[in-house]
Amino acid sequence: MAVxxxxxxxxxxxxITRGDWKPGSxxxxxxxxxxxxxxxxxxxxxxxxxxxxxxxxxxxxxSGSRVRLSPLRQARFDIPIVRREIEEQGAAYRYALVxxxxxxxxxxxxxxxxxxPGGKVRHLVCLHFADGAPYQHEDRWINxxxxxxxxxxxxxxxxxxxxxxxxxxxxxxxxSIAATAADAALSEHLACALGDPLLQIERSxxxxxxxxxxxxxxxxRGHRMTARY
Amino acid sequence: MAVxxxxxxxxxxxxITRGDWKPGSxxxxxxxxxxxxxxxxxxxxxxxxxxxxxxxxxxxxxSGSRVRLSPLRQARFDIPIVRREIEEQGAAYRYALVxxxxxxxxxxxxxxxxxxPGGKVRHLVCLHFADGAPYQHEDRWINxxxxxxxxxxxxxxxxxxxxxxxxxxxxxxxxSIAATAADAALSEHLACALGDPLLQIERSxxxxxxxxxxxxxxxxRGHRMTARY
Numbered sequence: 001m002a003v004x005x006x007x008x009x010x011x012x013x014x015x016i017t018r019g020d021w022k023p024g025s026x027x028x029x030x031x032x033x034x035x036x037x038x039x040x041x042x043x044x045x046x047x048x049x050x051x052x053x054x055x056x057x058x059x060x061x062x063s064g065s066r067v068r069l070s071p072l073r074q075a076r077f078d079i080p081i082v083r084r085e086i087e088e089q090g091a092a093y094r095y096a097l098v099x100x101x102x103x104x105x106x107x108x109x110x111x112x113x114x115x116x117p118g119g120k121v122r123h124l125v126c127l128h129f130a131d132g133a134p135y136q137h138e139d140r141w142i143n144x145x146x147x148x149x150x151x152x153x154x155x156x157x158x159x160x161x162x163x164x165x166x167x168x169x170x171x172x173x174x175x176s177i178a179a180t181a182a183d184a185a186l187s188e189h190l191a192c193a194l195g196d197p198l199l200q201i202e203r204s205x206x207x208x209x210x211x212x213x214x215x216x217x218x219x220x221r222g223h224r225m226t227a228r229y
Numbered sequence: 230m231a232v233x234x235x236x237x238x239x240x241x242x243x244x245i246t247r248g249d250w251k252p253g254s255x256x257x258x259x260x261x262x263x264x265x266x267x268x269x270x271x272x273x274x275x276x277x278x279x280x281x282x283x284x285x286x287x288x289x290x291x292s293g294s295r296v297r298l299s300p301l302r303q304a305r306f307d308i309p310i311v312r313r314e315i316e317e318q319g320a321a322y323r324y325a326l327v328x329x330x331x332x333x334x335x336x337x338x339x340x341x342x343x344x345x346p347g348g349k350v351r352h353l354v355c356l357h358f359a360d361g362a363p364y365q366h367e368d369r370w371i372n373x374x375x376x377x378x379x380x381x382x383x384x385x386x387x388x389x390x391x392x393x394x395x396x397x398x399x400x401x402x403x404x405s406i407a408a409t410a411a412d413a414a415l416s417e418h419l420a421c422a423l424g425d426p427l428l429q430i431e432r433s434x435x436x437x438x439x440x441x442x443x444x445x446x447x448x449x450r451g452h453r454m455t456a457r458y
Binding site for chain 2: 023042075076077079165166172173174175176177178179180181195196197198199200222223224225226227228229
């Protein structure tokens with residue numbers, strides 16, 4: 001059996017972890033590694049590419065590859081549709097529409113989304129429950145000039161997130177995570193005390209350069225986002 | 230010039246974005262695409278692999294590749310060393326050591342890190358400032374049975390993060406993000422009001438299966454983590 005790129009990757013990682021190859025030191029070239037492992041150069045190349053993507057090594061065209069002095073720490077957080085997130089925890093999901101209106105976007109939303117003055121939006125406030133307990137408060141704004149069909153879409157029984165994904169299968173998003181204090185509406189909806197610290201995720205989604213939707217998701221007290229690297 | 234995998238990737242993405250290839254629909258096989266683009270199969274394969282990694286398509290060994298019904302949303306957050314994070318914002322960085330002790334790990338730290346009863350740790354409390362304003366409060370625990378050299382390391386002038394990276398160039402980490410309320414110590418150190426909502430990142434780092442360090446990083450009021458996808 002030929003050696004796989006996974007085996008080469010694991011072996012190189014082992015050398016780095018054991019300290020055989022120190023931070024900052026030069027790694028043998030791909031041709032040399034291909035000989036060492038008795039593998040095709042393309043196989044070694046794939047292992048090196050993944051090590052670089054994982055932030056373990058640094059590749060330079062001319063001077064060769066080095067073990068990174070400080071590993072790049074990139075944490076990947078899955079941001080699933082909330083129904084799926086709740087169901088994957090084994091809890092029963094329930095959705096409620098709290099508010100729905102067609103309005104000219106208020107100034108702060110216009111600024112966030114980069115809309116023209118007077119730009120119309122569909123504004124929705126929704127709640128997502130896990131086993132009957134409030135899990136996430138969704139404050140959603142949809143740009144009607146990009147998605148006019150949002151004017152008449154019915155969000156009484158299912159949230160806008162899944163509807164949006166079906167309308168625009170692929171889009172760019174900017175995400176921002178912060179801590180916020182529960183105001184009167186959030187404390188009522190999320191069943192927590194006024195001023196409680198809550199985890200807030202804001203997401204601006206663009207498609208072909210235009211703002212599609214802006215959403216502010218505020219989670220129940222104690223919510224955590226987790227990742228590994 | 231032969232077509233590159235990037236061009237193929239961009240073209241396929243365009244077909245999906247324009248709706249030529251709908252969510253859930255089957256994508257032509259790699260051999261067919263290689264013919265269409267006049268490219269090597271390996272080139273098409275790389276484009277498809279990246280599209281799958283980006284969460285745009287789903288690849289199945291037997292039934293071929295499909296456009297994902299709902300794109301996987303994976304946000305990647307860079308978690309740099311705080312000094313670098315502050316300096317990249319163009320601010321002046323300053324470090325202060327608040328507290329340093331050698332102790333038997335308290336129960337909650339033992340539980341978090343999976344240490345044996347009586348396990349010794351170096352406990353450090355540090356502050357990181359940006360242009361003189363408190364930026365991050367670091368509560369750090371280092372396992373002395375894995376890193377005995379942490380007993381005598383000097384953290385008076387530089388924080389433990391960079392020191393740890395030099396000791397253990399590569400490690401596994403579990404990260405958890407939450408909102409917390411400022412207690413008396415945090416409100417003093419971070420110059421905010423008691424009870425203010427603050428963004429907290431906890432990170433447990435393991436190396437060869439053993440806990441190396443646990444850290445709780447609490448940020449100044451108003452701090453945001455951002456990412457794009």
